Amino acid sequence: MNDTTPHASGSLAGLLSGSAGAIDRRGFLRAGTAALASGVLGNAWAADYPAKPITVVVPYAPGGQGDVFARLIGERLSRVIGQPVIVDNRPGASGALGTRMVARASADGYTLLLGQTGEIAVNGSAMKTPGYDTLKDFRPVALAGNAPLIMVAPASAPFNSIGELLQAARAKPGSISYASSGTATPGHLAAAALAIGTKTEMIHVPYKGAGQAITDLMGGQVQFFFSSASAIMPHLKGGKIKPLAVATPKRMAALPQVPTVAETVMPGFAFSLWGGYFAPHGTPDAVVTRLNTEINKIIAEPQVRARFEADGSAVEPLSPARFDAFVRAEIQKFAQLVKQTGAHIE
Template identity: 55%
Template sequence: MTSYFETRPIGTNPGGISRRGFLKAGGIGAMMLASGMQTAFAASAYPARPISVIVPYSPGGQGDLFARILSEPLAALLGQSVVVENRPGATGMLGTRNVIRSGADGYTALLGQTGEIAIIPSANKDAGYDTLNDLQPVALVGDSPLVIIAPAKASFSTPAELVSQAKDRQGGLAYASSGTATPGHLAAAAMTLETQTDMVHVPYKGAGQAMTDVIGGQVDFFFSSASAAMPHIKAGTVKAIAVASLERMGALPDVPTLNETIVPGFNYSLWGGYFLPKKTPADIVQRLNQDVNALLARPEIRERLEADGAAVRQNSSDEFLQFVEQEIAKYRKVIDTLGIKIG
């Protein structure tokens, strides 16, 4: 019988691995353990220096507003400065690429929005990134429904009347957008598909020009952001026809949704949230998610976001990921159906 304490020649082991191989394997294991400990230490020590939040558009837009409302209180929670940097260019692609290439250490975040996150990679073959492969969703900050507005003197006042006139008028109605493959363009295109109407797309170079021509009556309607539409609705220079969310807006309680009138399930909005490069340590993603949600629970911050027409709801990083996946699929369907391409 072989004893458990049987001596073996030096340089061998129960698994038959040589002493050199055994030590080598042990060394690899030690390196992996050390690497894991370093990653865990880095995450637990996070943040050790200031954090940059990249807004891939010029100052003044919704994403810029979201980032700046949260920057100071987020810095207080993290114990480090949170610096908002505007890096506009290429319809949001430039700033997005900068974040992806910054390194997955949690020190450069993106305040990403509907366009560059859910639309551009499907519509532009030269985008240079894939949202789900290159970015890690952290937390949704706000979700602002699009609002259909029309000239104050438009002959239609309800979604049903809009569709009826589009079908009756030779050539259909003309709708404005702030550019091809923008959320407003694709929302209007989706409505034309769902209602089987013939409408003419008139793209502008920005929402300001589109709004001017809606007010002047040069175009029939415009899927506008709620924040941009509200001052003109209150002033009476345009009228709100419908809201593109599943539920009515608190700021426009008398304006129906497309969901409840002509297109069940219709839901198009402008949203913004925090993203980090893919492969950022899970502990860092979780830390930022928790801190952002803690801020969204504060009444004063919620009120500031809601004043801009944004719906605010707390969410985990997994829930935000599912939301982003659904948004990408929704817009891709419209883009592929109509063959919309930019770039």
């Protein structure tokens, strides 16, 4: 089950035009007329949107972070648009099963994906055949929330900071092990990035989910774990584990005394479990704009913001263009890490 995180050459700093062919005059006019007609018809159709229920596919079982995002936002979105918003949980294949389903759905705005870091930014490089291409098959609609990863250790651990942990790792290479919720998950790749960036040798111990990983962490079988805030907050409050650092660019409001990895040992370090809405490629601009506008209004509501922030999730309304840029940067970051570590999902 164990595997040693390999070292790789190169830096992680970088992560954080062909000529047009000739078109004859008649071809140009035909293309222009078709585009104009498509735009007019698309806008007219979108003016009546939505005219029936919207299904939001969550590619994991109920209860997870993405499911929370989808249900909390969906309940309010339904009131605003005057149509039911149905959350459909389709777990399987590390999120790929439900994601493939939406990729093949009609591009009419009635089937959406609540996609998260793994299936959107990691699977494309870590899975041999995910069955979809994020950039070709989807249109980013709106960021729902961004849940930070927190680096935690057993309460009994002899180190009280990330610096002390790395000092122990350097003193005895291979003596420090870290848990993850599974190979090529964001938590695994965050820890691998830390090992690569600090030139330390640490042992990866993958689990099938966060539950057993946290149990073994509390028992001292592993020395640290990059976990979502929502999964470990009760244990932090109970004093069974202790925080060493947060993986956000800035300190968390909920844990202001805990430093970031970036400010202590590795500038630019930033990893999170984010979730957002995606529509099949070809969904009309007017539909994407309408959904983005309404979702951004909802996540800006004080009650919704407070609910997300209670779980440690950050809320940042993004336009479709800014969300698209964010997704592309995440895909590039994880693709490089997957290549460096050799991590893959069966």
